[in-house]
Amino acid sequence: MIEYLTSRDFIILIIKIVVIFGAVMNVVGLLSWVERKVMARVQMRPGPTRVGPFGLLQPLADLLKFLFKEEVIPLQANTLLYIAAPLISLIPAFLTFAVVPFGPSLQVTDLSVGLLFVFALTSLGVYGIAIGGWSSNSKYPLLGAMRSSAQMISYELSLTLSVIGVVLIANTLSLRELVISQNNTWAGFIPRWNIFVQPIAFVVYVVSGVAETNRLPFDLAESEQELVAGWHTEYSSMKFLMFMMAEYANLIAVSSVATILFLGGWNGPMFGPQWLQMVLPIVWFTAKIGLFVFFYVLLRSTIPRFRYDQLMRFGWKVLLPLSLVNIVVTSFVVAIT
């Protein structure tokens, strides 16, 4: 075992883990800046401008504020579960990036069931919210947590079923193979992306992704007008920061899985010298993720919130039958051709 721990493969693995983890941590901070700026511009106001150029150091200022705030643990809270809940929320969100291929050779591990691994982690993320709300031992968190958990497990179904069409076409569950299968083009210039072959699945996945990460228009669980702050009402400073980081990391994870499945991952026009060709896939991947993130932030700024019964009706009666119909039609087409 010692010779494995000091071999070249292990060192490269550790470097990949450090690079990807560091990148995701930084992007989570940057994402809060992007969200505030875009929301502000949509609402015709400047947004953060004072801290650093264009307000770019605002996330750093927020982080310092969170570090220096007082950690309050309410007396009536169940201390062990109260402290564990942000961790339970944070760990699956970051663990998703262990199987996401950022480039042809920048992937921590390529599981043969990588796509199912991502969905398994999504299922485990429900516990952070349920335990966080219950352990706070107060009525608004409990209500918010129950609503949010019910919403998350309902939309998990349409999330998982909508990608089965893509899996049927590509005939594999590994994320790297899914990206490689979208490498060619039709007629020389239309890329063989799955969004052209599976438009319904794409729409269902994007909508379910918004619902899974508890963002507007599906954020009834943390709506300010009704529930103070939902399941993270009683949380302060670092634990609240961990919940927020988990939410942003979940958003980036859903966006990356959406680009891998439907937009061709790191495929894109390759040009230039050798060193540029090594960096270009990562650039394309990041650009596509940025597109999705921008779309989600725009969605937050413009669309009003769903009511709870509308939300559940939409998930069970609209999205779930749509994804099932998509599976049936796709399997017919795949069986015939």
Added chain:
Amino acid sequence: MSGVQLLFFFFAAIAVGAAINVLVQKHVLYSALSLIVMLSAVSVLFIFLRADFIAVIQVIVYAGAIMVLFTFVIMLLNLPANEDGVDRLRWLKFIGIPLGLFLLFLIVATLWNVEPLGATRAEMVGSPKAIGTSLFNDYLLPFEATSLLILIALVGAVVFAKKDL
């Protein structure tokens, strides 16, 4: 002791420790959360046995759906930790644990000498393709029967949980 064996002992210890924690805890929510830890540890052991599809399905279905159901019910029923009422069966615990250990001794003595099946251990991987091929060709009838079973369970759960039958 090679690295794989060390990892096996680590996850086996987590599984057994979490299972014992399910019994020991007074509040049933802590028992449910320990069970989730045990299910994840057993899922890792499935990966050691190269059954990766079953491992991920165990996390999605067992730890991610069934245990969410348990957690919801426990949170909704919201009982205090200590159940009142005299514990009439204290003597059962005192003779139950030695009897259980005797049962364990019998089982372990039987299983200690299981011969590994020679050197021709087939290189089988529990890939989704292998499971799908077998499930939809050889075991199609049980597969369709389970869909009927789930429908029955769904109807049964809705009927039992109604306020006015």
Added chain:
Amino acid sequence: MIPINWYLILGAVLFLVGVLGFFIKRNIIALLLSVEIMLNAVNLTFVAFSSQHGQISGQIFVFFVLVVAAAEAAVGLALVIAMFRNRESLNVDRSNLLKW
């Protein structure tokens, strides 16, 4: 390489923990959790044997055990809710109206 006996013995230990839990606990939900522990131990044994013999049928059976466990948990919890509504307690010793 991990010998197959170790998995089988681990399955036996987990099964025993489930059996003890089923005998000792008085809360109905804890009884259901002990049943889940026993089912998991059986799953581990099935997968261990499936890996030893190189046949996939062990894992197919695990698949079916998983489905049955899900159905049983759903109906069991619905029964628990109905029971709780009637007698405000989850102690199994309270459900003794049929005793003579």
